[in-house]
Amino acid sequence: MDSKVKISSLKVSYGEKEALKGVSFDVLPNEILGIIGPAQSGKTTLLKVINRTIDNISIARLSGTVQVDGQDVYRVKDVHALRRKIGMVAPLPVGLPMSIYENVAFAPRTSGLNKKSQLDEIVERCLTQAALWDEVKDRLNTLGTKLSGGQQQRLTIARALSHDPEVLCLDEFSIAIDPVTTMRIEDVLKELKSKMTIILVTNLVQQARRLANRTAFILNGELVEIDDTEKLFSDDAADSRTKDYVRGIFG
Amino acid sequence: MHPFQETEFSKAKQRRETLVKYGFLAMTVAIIIPLVLIIGYMIHEASPVLNTDFLLKAPQRGMKAGGIWPALLGTIYLVLMSLIIAAPVGVMAAIYLNEYAGDNWLTRTVNLAVINLAGVPSIVHALFGLGAFVLFAGIGKSILAASLTLAVMTLPVIITSTKESLAAVPMSFREACWNVGATRWQTIRRVVIPNSVSGMLTGFILEVSRAAGETAPIMFTGAVFYKAVKEGDIFAYNLTDQCMALSMHLFTISTQVPGVPEAIPFATAIVLLGTVVAINALSIGFRVYLRSRKKW
Numbered sequence: 001m002d003s004k005v006k007i008s009s010l011k012v013s014y015g016e017k018e019a020l021k022g023v024s025f026d027v028l029p030n031e032i033l034g035i036i037g038p039a040q041s042g043k044t045t046l047l048k049v050i051n052r053t054i055d056n057i058s059i060a061r062l063s064g065t066v067q068v069d070g071q072d073v074y075r076v077k078d079v080h081a082l083r084r085k086i087g088m089v090a091p092l093p094v095g096l097p098m099s100i101y102e103n104v105a106f107a108p109r110t111s112g113l114n115k116k117s118q119l120d121e122i123v124e125r126c127l128t129q130a131a132l133w134d135e136v137k138d139r140l141n142t143l144g145t146k147l148s149g150g151q152q153q154r155l156t157i158a159r160a161l162s163h164d165p166e167v168l169c170l171d172e173f174s175i176a177i178d179p180v181t182t183m184r185i186e187d188v189l190k191e192l193k194s195k196m197t198i199i200l201v202t203n204l205v206q207q208a209r210r211l212a213n214r215t216a217f218i219l220n221g222e223l224v225e226i227d228d229t230e231k232l233f234s235d236d237a238a239d240s241r242t243k244d245y246v247r248g249i250f251g
Numbered sequence: 252m253h254p255f256q257e258t259e260f261s262k263a264k265q266r267r268e269t270l271v272k273y274g275f276l277a278m279t280v281a282i283i284i285p286l287v288l289i290i291g292y293m294i295h296e297a298s299p300v301l302n303t304d305f306l307l308k309a310p311q312r313g314m315k316a317g318g319i320w321p322a323l324l325g326t327i328y329l330v331l332m333s334l335i336i337a338a339p340v341g342v343m344a345a346i347y348l349n350e351y352a353g354d355n356w357l358t359r360t361v362n363l364a365v366i367n368l369a370g371v372p373s374i375v376h377a378l379f380g381l382g383a384f385v386l387f388a389g390i391g392k393s394i395l396a397a398s399l400t401l402a403v404m405t406l407p408v409i410i411t412s413t414k415e416s417l418a419a420v421p422m423s424f425r426e427a428c429w430n431v432g433a434t435r436w437q438t439i440r441r442v443v444i445p446n447s448v449s450g451m452l453t454g455f456i457l458e459v460s461r462a463a464g465e466t467a468p469i470m471f472t473g474a475v476f477y478k479a480v481k482e483g484d485i486f487a488y489n490l491t492d493q494c495m496a497l498s499m500h501l502f503t504i505s506t507q508v509p510g511v512p513e514a515i516p517f518a519t520a521i522v523l524l525g526t527v528v529a530i531n532a533l534s535i536g537f538r539v540y541l542r543s544r545k546k547w
Contacts, residue, residue: 082432083429084431084432087431090426094427096424096428096442097446111432159427159431163431163432
């Protein structure tokens with residue numbers, strides 16, 4: 001099977017500090033790939049390279065390649081089109097300072113879609129997919145920033161879905177929200193898997209265990225191992241550091 | 252001991268708290284008192300001549316009587332022209348510096364230049380305006396040349412306050428926009444600017460106040476001692492005309508013309524103050540409206 005995202009000997013450094021020290025692995029179509037690892041191990045940096053928002057960090061230096069659908073992300077002509085292909089959900093919920101409706105309609109509008117009926121359809125579909133529609137359908141004109149943290153995180157997910165991404169990247173999406181919302185979003189992800197590829201960066205190893213088909217363990221900017229989630233979480237894990245980490249012995 | 256019992260330490264802490272609070276309050280009041288005194292004193296001194304005739308008539312009998320219409324109108328022209336020139340340039344430069352420019356030696360140099368430009372004395376701007384606009388560019392002494400000089404002088408004010416208001420928009424908003432494939436300009440137009448307008452208006456208010464009050468920059472570049480203007484005519488000046496201005500007029504009647512009744516300079520000062528407040532009222536009102544619907 002062709003890989004959806006292919007990362008080859010990727011190195012990233014910020015000035016003196018090396019965030020990723022040569023990481024290679026593939027993400028397969030329609031899988032949920034869990035990425036676990038302690039803080040500062042380079043997980044967020046990895047996501048930023050995939051949608052090239054790392055370009056905005058002027059001190060970052062890269063080598064190696066990242067391919068999406070077989071195309072090097074640094075050779076795509078339109079970086080904005082690349083970013084629309086990749087949905088990105090940041091750790092902290094971000095409701096943009098505009099109405100709930102406009103939060104979701106923002107991305108379609110920036111790509112030139114302004115037809116009311118189409119936007120209505122997208123807003124309803126994405127909010128439904130993000131399990132938020134029922135709570136906000138009667139107040140779509142209120143500010144997205146006034147929603148609760150958990151609702152804003154689902155709004156962020158709805159916004160990430162609004163540009164029909166083929167890859168959805170979630171960066172520790174549950175650190176700022178309650179367990180009930182977390183479980184609801186996890187259910188959403190299980191459904192979305194049939195439509196897209198999901199990369200789930202998480203601090204909660206059990207979350208990766210619940211959701212991911214395969215899991216990668218990254219430590220200090222290096223890939224320790226990547227394998228089927230079941231295997232990685234069992235005694236068959238290849239590396240003893242993985243075993244220690246998933247059992248909570250360090251990290 | 253009861254857990255909420257007052258100790259010597261907690262009592263002393265309370266006393267200090269009260270002392271500090273009222274100390275700060277006293278200083279705040281101390282700022283207001285001179286302002287009230289100045290305005291009250293000026294209004295009192297000006298009251299014998301301050302009426303609509305004073306506003307709308309030209310000076311008479313060698314400035315010893317009559318009104319200040321030509322100067323009032325001149326100041327309005329100068330202030331609005333300088334704002335029209337400085338606002339777009341300043342706002343666009345600030346957007347570039349804050350949103351596009353990376354942190355490199357060029358940006359740092361520009362930022363340093365902006366700060367230094369703000370510190371240049373106005374008389375130096377006046378000489379620059381005379382050299383650059385009046386003589387070199389050949390505009391001649393005129394409202395246009397004077398407005399350009401005022402605009403150059405007030406640019407740092409607009410750039411600095413606009414930059415601050417842009418920087419106050421959280422970075423996470425921009426990142427969220429970039430993540431969904433918005434370009435920088437789309438992000439700036441849809442998210443950054445709508446949420447920093449109020450700070451930009453603060454810059455415009457400061458610009459107006461400074462431009463209206465300065466005498467030196469317009470003295471060499473377009474302001475004159477006396478110019479005949481019809482009573483209440485609001486289209487009396489062309490951009491290429493020289494004009495009277497309130498700040499200059501105040502300077503003239505206070506120091507250059509003997510025997511001017513005391514009330515006239517005070518009334519002129521009140522009109523100058525009133526003009527600044529009136530021009531600013533628009534942006535102040537708009538700013539209050541924007542603050543009331545702050546979005547996060």
